[in-house]
Amino acid sequence: MTYSIAQAAERSGLSIDTLRYYERIGLVDPPARDSGGRRTYSDDDLGWLVFLTRMRTTGMPIRMMREYAQLRHLGAATAGRRKQMLYEHRAAVRARIAELQSCLEVLDYKITHYEQIEHTFAEGITA
Amino acid sequence: MTYSIAQAAERSGLSIDTLRYYERIGLVDPPARDSGGRRTYSDDDLGWLVFLTRMRTTGMPIRMMREYAQLRHLGAATAGRRKQMLYEHRAAVRARIAELQSCLEVLDYKITHYEQIEHTFAEGITA
DNA sequence: GGTTGACCTGGAGCGCACTCCAGCTCCTAC
């Protein structure tokens, strides 16, 4: 099964421009081309794109994804280093979640504060 | 208690340049100045800066913080709208956390995959 | 009174991750 760039964009959640951009900067291998010179993405290509979008979502910088892609290119010998990268990134994502949760508490506190003001104000009116 | 810009930077976690930048774009009110024309931040100023850094950490865009700052300036009458903004932002933060957690699962899966490869490889050697 | 160091201003520059554009080719359908 192969996909046009439009289909690949739709399935990966990236824009067509972004797909070409990722190819240009070496984040994805150049896909096959049809007789007319158009890109045809394979299921493997799609899988990689989806993985990339997941990593982007977690805030992995492009330069890191590129490094990962290059290691992947070098084959099984680099599996250890790739695993190490994922370990480290996982730790970063966990830290980020913790950070967000801590800020969430501040938000909750602030919102409670606003609700108290409203409450006080309502009492003032009925009193 | 007042603070120099360097002290305010240290306590808020923002850089000196960022403090001046925030002032320039209307995110913080211009602080008082000493006889030599230097900024002197009050405890209130500091409190606002800390709140801003929390919101920035959660990914609130600067334009939204500016809107919030402007509403705050208009006084108690805008409290409802500010609360509404915080509600919406809280929902966004929660969604973001959920998204990160879902990507974390992908990461876990991928890492497990690498560990399995290593395991298989180790067996191959000892066999 | 000279040097040092913190701070000032306006404005330019930067890194990131896209996003858009002009001008072209190619296939398809009528």
Added chain:
DNA sequence: GTAGGAGCTGGAGTGCGCTCCAGGTCAACC
């Protein structure tokens, strides 16, 4: 055979959030 639409390329432009810089002022210490 031509009109339309998808895709192609190289390169320029964008938005965000800072960050840096030159050239100056000011206060304090020696």
